Amino acid sequence: MNICILTPRFPYPQFGGDALRINEIARYLKHQGHKLILVSLSDGAKPPVAQAKVLYDKVYFVKRNRIVSLFVGAFNFLFGKPIQCGYYSSNAYRKLFRKVIQTEKPDLYIPHLLRMVPYLSELHLEKQTIVEMTDALSKTYLLSSKAEGVGLLKYVYMLEQRLIARYELQVTRRFPKVVLVSQADIDYLKAKEPNATSLTLHSNGVGILEALPEHYNTDKICFMGNMRSMQNQDAAIYFANEVFPLIKKERPSAKFYIVGSLPPGNIQTLASDDIIITGFVDDLEGFIKDSCLLVAPIRVAAGIQNKVLVGMGCGVPVVMTSLISHAIPELRDGDNCLIRDGEQALADACLRIMRAPELRRDMGRKGYDMVLRHYSWAEKLNGYERL
Known part of the structure; x- marks a missing residue:
C-alpha cells in the first residue's frame, strides 16, 4: 500500500517521544513492504x-507560520473548536x-495526533484513515492544574480540556x-463512549541494549524527556x-541530570x-546507561511514558510515581521498579537504590528482562495498518 503519514512537526531530528513513536510506526510499516509518504509541517x-x-x-513539507498559527488557534477557541487544531492549521499545508x-x-492515511485529523475530515477521507491519537489528551489536561512552574501554558491546557474532550x-x-498506547486511556474514553468500537491498543515499544553495562556511576540520577512538554517540565522542577x-x-x-531537547528558561534556571541540564543528546541510551537510576516523577500524564521503557531497556532501575505505573501492567513495585508518591518517599526510594x-x-536486570519479553516495537505494532 501507499501510506501517507501526516505530522504536525518534522520528525527529524528525533527530539521527543512523539517523533520516536511515529518514526517507529513508519519503520514497522516499511518492514511490511509498504511505501511511505511523509507530509509534514515544519517549524524551520x-x-x-x-x-x-x-x-x-x-x-x-511546508513551513508553519507561527503568527498565523496563533491567530487561527484563538479563532478556533472563540468558536468552540480545539485550539491545537487551529494552531496547526495551514492553507499551504492543505494545498500541498x-x-x-x-x-x-x-x-491509507495516518494523521499523527488529533491536531492533524481536520485535514482528513475536510476531504471526507475517514474510511481510509487510522488516527494515531497516542494519548487521551483530555485526561492529561484534567491533571494540568497540579503542574508547577509552567506559567501560561498550564492555563491554555485548562481551557483546551473541554474542547479536546468533545x-x-x-x-x-x-x-x-x-x-x-495505553489500555487505561482506552478505558477512560470508553467510559464516555461505551459503544466505541474504533479504539485500538498499540503500546509503545523500545530499543534494547544488546548487553547490560558492567559499570555505572553510583551518584548519577537521570530524568529524560522532551522538555517542550508541560508534563516533563513539571516533573523536572518538582524533583x-x-x-x-x-x-x-x-x-x-549525588548529581541530577535533566536530559531532553529544547529546555526552556524555567528548566535552565x-x-x-x-x-x-544537557539539552538534546545524540545517543540517549549511551548517555543514560551508566546511571545509577532513572526517575520519572510524573504528576500530569496520560498513556505510557516511554522514558520508563527506555530506562529499563538500558538496565537502569526506574523510580516512578503511581500515576504512570498503571499504563504498564508488567511493572512490579519492589521487583522490577520502585513506585512511590510524595517527596520523602521518592527520595527514600532513590537512596535505597544508590x-x-x-x-x-537485580532490579535493573528484571526491568531489562521485562522490556525484552513484552515491549519490542515489532510485537506492539503488529497489525497496525489493518483497518
Missing part, C-alpha cells in the same frame, strides 16, 4: 529532509496535501480505527526543588554544579 525552513528519506520514500493525494494516490469523542465515532534536596542531605555527592549495588543490579 530547512528541516533535515535527507535524514527523513532514509525511512520515508517521499517527503513533503491535496497535491500529494493527486500525485501519490495513497491507499473532539476526542467525535473522532472515535467518525473514524474506523483510533490508536492509543529538582522538592525531592533532590532530600537526597543531597544524605548523599552530598535549575542548573547548578549538582543539577546538569546504597545497595546488589538491589540496583
Whole structure:
C-alpha cells in the first residue's frame, strides 16, 4: 500500500517521544513492504529532509507560520473548536496535501495526533484513515492544574480540556480505527463512549541494549524527556526543588541530570554544579546507561511514558510515581521498579537504590528482562495498518 503519514512537526531530528513513536510506526510499516509518504509541517525552513528519506520514500513539507498559527488557534477557541487544531492549521499545508493525494494516490492515511485529523475530515477521507491519537489528551489536561512552574501554558491546557474532550469523542465515532498506547486511556474514553468500537491498543515499544553495562556511576540520577512538554517540565522542577534536596542531605555527592531537547528558561534556571541540564543528546541510551537510576516523577500524564521503557531497556532501575505505573501492567513495585508518591518517599526510594549495588543490579536486570519479553516495537505494532 501507499501510506501517507501526516505530522504536525518534522520528525527529524528525533527530539521527543512523539517523533520516536511515529518514526517507529513508519519503520514497522516499511518492514511490511509498504511505501511511505511523509507530509509534514515544519517549524524551520530547512528541516533535515535527507535524514527523513532514509525511512520515508517521499517527503513533503511546508513551513508553519507561527503568527498565523496563533491567530487561527484563538479563532478556533472563540468558536468552540480545539485550539491545537487551529494552531496547526495551514492553507499551504492543505494545498500541498491535496497535491500529494493527486500525485501519490495513497491507499491509507495516518494523521499523527488529533491536531492533524481536520485535514482528513475536510476531504471526507475517514474510511481510509487510522488516527494515531497516542494519548487521551483530555485526561492529561484534567491533571494540568497540579503542574508547577509552567506559567501560561498550564492555563491554555485548562481551557483546551473541554474542547479536546468533545473532539476526542467525535473522532472515535467518525473514524474506523483510533490508536492509543495505553489500555487505561482506552478505558477512560470508553467510559464516555461505551459503544466505541474504533479504539485500538498499540503500546509503545523500545530499543534494547544488546548487553547490560558492567559499570555505572553510583551518584548519577537521570530524568529524560522532551522538555517542550508541560508534563516533563513539571516533573523536572518538582524533583529538582522538592525531592533532590532530600537526597543531597544524605548523599552530598549525588548529581541530577535533566536530559531532553529544547529546555526552556524555567528548566535552565535549575542548573547548578549538582543539577546538569544537557539539552538534546545524540545517543540517549549511551548517555543514560551508566546511571545509577532513572526517575520519572510524573504528576500530569496520560498513556505510557516511554522514558520508563527506555530506562529499563538500558538496565537502569526506574523510580516512578503511581500515576504512570498503571499504563504498564508488567511493572512490579519492589521487583522490577520502585513506585512511590510524595517527596520523602521518592527520595527514600532513590537512596535505597544508590546504597545497595546488589538491589540496583537485580532490579535493573528484571526491568531489562521485562522490556525484552513484552515491549519490542515489532510485537506492539503488529497489525497496525489493518483497518
